[in-house]
Amino acid sequence: MRKDKRKIKKAVIAAAGYGTRFLPATKNQPKEMLPIIDKPIIHHLVEECVASGIENIIIVTRAGQGIMEDYFDNSLELEYMLDKNGKSELLKKVREIPQLANFVYVRQKKNLPYGNGTPLLVAAPLIDDDESIVYMFGDDLTISKTPVAKQLIDIFYKEDPTAVLAVQEVPDSEVERYGTVKYKNIAKNYEISTILEKMPLGKNPSNNAQFGRFVFSHQVIKQVKKTPTGKDGELWIADVLNNLAQNAKKVIAQPIEGKWLTTGDPLHYMQTQVLFALERSDIGNDFSKFLEGLDLHNAPRVTK
Secondary structure, eight states: OOTTSOOOOEEEEEOOOOOGGGTTTTSSSOGGGSEETTEEHHHHHHHHHHHTTOOEEEEEEOTTOHHHHHHTSOOHHHHHHHHHTTOHHHHHHHHHGGGSSEEEEEEOOTTSOOSTTHHHHHHGGGSOTTOOEEEEETTEEEEOSSOHHHHHHHHHHHHOOSEEEEEEEOOGGGGGGSEEEEEEETTTTOEEEEEEETOOTTTOSOSEEEEEEEEEOHHHHHHHHHOOOOGGGOOOHHHHHHHHHTTTOOEEEEEOSSEEEEOSSHHHHHHHHHHHHHHOTTTHHHHHHHHHTOOGGGSOOOOO
16 A cells, blocks of 8 residues: 555445335335344445545435434433343444444435436545545445455555455356456456446356445546436446546456345345344344254245
């Protein structure tokens, strides 16, 4: 890390989607507030940020998502009730939430294009010209010994690139769901030449799929502002990074140590629930025994 570089202390979390795959559950609450066991999805993201050294978190929301602001604020009535009833452990957990980080909320306005790069446009006025940031999608979770955001920050400090994105290998059956990367020299530092969004099998450059963890220098913010909308009229992070890579900027697609879990649809959400439950020291063993005891061969099946 160059001595003149600022340490990364700020993160932007994109949480402005409609969560249509989870309707009606998301009719009156954002998808990011759906629970993974006993914490909302976005709480897990914030904890990963904090464990990676982040102090300031910008959450990009849309109209009607004030529930997230309330969640990361104090709840005086609840705290009074817990205190009055001697529930000290629960009181401690609830009081710790607002202290996790400094939170700023910015709404994504209707006049902006749709796309996974748009939240960066929204947050741009809050990012200094010499500042690098962590960027997260609000529906991607990870399980790892070293927080994935911390892994990317370490690579960013070491390699001094324009951007670092996290990738994980996906099976052929899922390639078309994601942006996959083509490397310049995979043996050297995982620098890429291009990302291709949602390519059919056979046209994908690799099985290494981009997911919602990035570290961006301010050059990325500048590029977002001048990148036109692409496929389906959306503003794609892939297009932004491709423009930088094709203009001799170093963009690294780093395979992570750990496991990436998406909560973007009901099936993957339930798979994530199971894996997080198995990781829990308080319920993991009992839950594992429950799963082992299921008679899956005779379980009811939905027929089409």
